[in-house]
Amino acid sequence: MVLTMHSYHPRLHPMPIEIWEADDLDDNVVDLHAALMADPDNVEAKAMLHARSQTIDKLLTSSTSSTTPAPGPTASPHPPSGFHANPYSRQLERVSIEIWREVALFLPRRDLKTLLFVPHILSRVSSQLLFRELDLHFTGGEYGFYGGGGDSDDETGGAHGGVRDRDMGVDERERDEGRHAQRTADILTRLIVDQKFANAVRMLKIYCSARRDRDGSMAFQTGMLMNVLPKLTNLKNMYLSAPSESIVPVLRILQTTGTKLHGLSLHSPDSPADLSFLELRNLSHFSYTTSGGTLSCITPLLGLSRHSLSSLALENTHTSPSPHWAFPLSYVSVRNLTSLNFTGHFSKEHGAGIMGEILRDGRQIENLSIVCCALDSGGLSREFKNASAGWSSSGSMHGTSTPTGSGGPFGGSAQHVTLNSNGTPIALPFLRHFAFTISAIGRRTSDRDLFCSIADFLRGRKSLRSLKLIVSCDEHVQSAVGFSAAVWGVLPSLEGLRGLAITYPGDLTAGLASWLVPRSVRALTLSLDYGNATTRDPVPFLSSLKQGMPPNLKFIGLSELNVRHASLIVEQGFPTVRVVRVGQSYWTVHHRKYGGGSGYSSLGSSPSLGTASTRQLLPSMSSHFGGSTAGLSGPGHSTASSSNTPHGRLSPIRDPSDRTGDRDQRPPLSNHPSSLSAAGGTGASSQPRLVQLRPLTHTGHPHSGHTHGHPGSSNPHPPHAHLLNPVPSSSAHGGDSARGGTSDSRGGYGGLVGSGGSGHHHQSMGPPASSSSGLMSSGILLGPGGADSAGAAVLDLEPWPRRRVLYHVAEWLEWLGCEDALVRDQSAFPAWTMTL
Incomplete structure (x- = not known):
């Protein structure tokens, strides 16, 4: 069976391109080379070798063209009698497939898909690398759990569209459903019948619909998946997005096959799945996202991989998570983590202690993202201050106490940060990506020094590549946690910053804000309050920002903005960007010139x-x-x-x-x-x-x-x-x-x-x-x-398009040169990529 890539372009490539098998030079070619070394004038061996080169690639180089011209594409397969090929020179000039594979490992997937149509050995290498990662969509007309249901208005017709527009939208959804169902069935069939193809798969991503399976198609596809999983002997990473009732059967089959997974990422949108039966040891990456519930169902799994886990992501998307959704500090070795992404509850009793343990023991952490869905603790600022001082009243025990600034452009006292002997901070010395978000706080929670202490903790970190400081637009929340214009004063000291996502405070002028953004920033996201005067009259605000924006800005994201056309954002504020995002909607910006006449x-x-x-x-x-x-x-x-x-x-x-x-x-x-x-x-x-x-x-x-x-x-x-x-x-x-x-x-x-x-x-x-x-x-x-x-x-x-936003944001941002808007976990796999 021949599996044709679904990236086939009918205009650029009128004929389908088959995926070549991953066979290196076979024994016949080796025998031909040996015959030529023994008898360089062997006409039969040279003719057979030349015939093979026309179908794979040019083994006969142009180095011999100075003596006798090489036969053209229409010439006889038998070379002239005076043609002499030196097998040693051909072997020296030919680059091995292993070298090409190492080169292709540095290419993004989009470039690998382009190489499929190149008549070179790179085509074979790119097909091997592309099919190491497969994504399957088990949908029934909706794009997974993200869909808003079949009753929502179609974009073409909308609330005011005609009946014909809505009928066309329904027909299009049906065609799209059939197309993806056929593609999934083809891939599963290939995996079942072709063991060599199944052995090449390293990562499998599965997206299941949250709709009820009325026609039985979901059950049929799941049944095929049960037959496929035992054949994926080299599977290392798996991403599964499905309802809780669909996650459990897949994981049971995965456990019985004895597959040694290195990474497991689960997304259960409805409720937590019971994973107490799962016994997967030696996981290096684990990601779990759900809505509601507690962490008790996954703590046994975390305990089994306590000493091998290096990347951990635990997220609760519920607006009011349970107080029991707290970081499982006793089941996780923070000392071994390089990436930590936690979204949950920080209680009054244990919230400050958890943050202190992360800052004290996470010496290898490079990516740290904390989202406080419910903050009841008032002691987090104390932990950040202690981390800045090296947990010592005097810096002589751990390092030197160095003033890193004078409070920024808004004034203030000099800040003392304890450094190691090599000049790196004692707390989180390898930190490259930091994100801290507060969505809601308790009724009586007050920690007015929190964000000022975070700013002092980050001040002067030249190795920091991305920063995200987001606070709810509620003025009461911002006042309770001390978020104001003074927090922006830390930005000029972050000289290596490439991506920035930050809340715009009400007491900061736009003319000053743009100049505080480091000149090295390539991706910027601003969280704006929709109710203030800035968003009510956006054009003067955008014009003021335009004067001091970084010259190489490629990505701009805005939470809310009262503009009638997204193009005003580019025209009035950010003329150099390539991608614009407002909320969850994205636009690609193209600058073109038209006309010349009337x-x-x-x-x-x-x-x-x-x-x-x-x-x-x-x-x-x-x-x-x-x-x-x-x-x-x-x-x-x-x-x-x-x-x-x-x-x-x-x-x-x-x-x-x-x-x-x-x-x-x-x-x-x-x-x-x-x-x-x-x-x-x-x-x-x-x-x-x-x-x-x-x-x-x-x-x-x-x-x-x-x-x-x-x-x-x-x-x-x-x-x-x-x-x-x-x-x-x-x-x-x-x-x-x-x-x-x-x-x-x-x-x-x-x-x-x-x-x-x-x-x-x-x-x-x-x-x-x-x-x-x-x-x-x-x-x-x-x-x-x-x-x-x-x-x-x-x-x-x-x-x-909607599908691009749901599944291919990281791929497109990287392709458009906006990779600084991404935070990628290098120790895991691309399933865990956070957009600023």
Whole structure:
């Protein structure tokens, strides 16, 4: 059986590429080499060796071309009589497969998928490495437990969409379900019948749906998995995301097979699973995420791997976790940990003691992430102060006491941190990634020195690569734990910082905040309070931040922001970023140039725009806004139109000099408007005219190694996303499309010019789709008017499909050059990757 990679691109590779077997040079080739060494003029041996080289790779090098030309691709398989091949030179010039394998180990998975189509031995090596990690999706129409149910509005139709749009969404979900079911069945069948293929698997990731199994497909797939697990003799790491009732049968089979796992990651969204029966010893990585319950069900498993566990992640996603969900200090050896991620409860009695043990004994910890879902202890600040002082009143016992600053730009006394003889802090000397989050505190909890002590603990750590300090936006919580603008004063001392996620306090000015961010930061995430004046009037806030932002910033994340279009975030605040995130919604930013003639007179199809999602297209608008959003906030002033095609889409031509989208290869659109025109209304208004375009529905496409369906298969976007929806526009339209629309002297935006210069029938479009989750489902274009306008710089924002957000965030951020927004556990496997 031949398993074809699902990353096959129909436009770039018209013929399917088979995965070659992982066989090295066989005995026949060795015999041929031996024959040539014994008789260099052996014509038969040279002919057979040359014939084999045409199907695998070129064993006959061009070094002999100086004496006699090598036969071409259409030449006879028998080389000329004067052709002499030296087997020793060929062996020296040929790089062994082991060397290529070592080289390929440093490549990301996306590059390995590209190498599958290269006619070289690297293709064989990349297939071996790619199939070491398999992901299986046991879904019944929803994308795992993340789905909001089948009753949610489809992104295409939305709450205001027509019946046909919703029917198309249902059909698309059914096609997507069948596609993934077929892919999973093919992989499981290959694992059952091909033992060599099963031996190559090192990591298995399984995503199960939380829906009820009404048609029995889940039971059938689980039954096939039971037959597969005994054949995975070399399985080392496993990630399983499923309801608790589905986790237990899989783990029982895994235990009976005797597989020696090194890493186990479990995600039970409904309730904790009973793992008391599980006896897996010598685990080096364990991750467990659930909602509610206690840790008593996994403490026996932790005890079995106490001395071998180096990476541990325990998370409770419940809003009010049980007081018994506390860190199991007696079952874990903190001294052996290199990565620790704990989300839970810090009680009044034991919370400070647990934190003290982590800071004192975790000398090997490189990644530390603490999330306090319920903080009842008021002594955590004391533990951080003791850690900074080296747990000694005088620094002579453990090291030297060195002042590391003068309180930052906000003043204050000098801070003394005890250092080792090599200049590293005594507490957590190898710390590279630190995260501390407080979601809620007890009613009477007060520790006003907590974040100031954390800032003193981190001050001057040049080896720190990522920092995350998040506090609830509640002013009472921030005041109780001492989070204020003074905490930002520690940032300039962190010279090696690459990723930063921090809460923006209300007493900090934007002009100062941007300059406090270290110049080395590449990824920035700001947690903003939606109720303060900053988010109510975001454009001045973004403009103030823009002045002092790091020059090489590639990723920006915002929790909440009251903007109508995500492109304003790039235009007004962060022009250098490649990826924008607002809540759980992501956009890829493309900077393109269009035109050169009258308005947008040439708009053709572009392969880079052939995605299921719609995009937002904005030209450079600095001269038109003037620091205000009045031109975008006026209701009822936009115009709506579409071409004579049922689903219009704007497809601008790619600039040949723009190489930002060269790697973003997509199949071309199957249906796009050949020409598009829209002119502004006749009323005298300086409001920009908005052209709303309905998205082109499609059934998903294979894209760079994974297949994703239409993002509207069920509404994936959180409730805050309605802030990015455009207001419903009027259906009034007018103007002359042949002359490029109208423009007034106040800088208003004219319309689009059709490529043929002829008029089109304008259809009144309904309001953009919005639902309880509410992502905008209309592409938006703002074009400069006037017949003399030259080419405009346009921002092309591509919203990420839902499947990419759920399963491929780390892969895409790494591919887009935003890997600094990730915190990867090098001692485990990619299943534990935290996004700032």
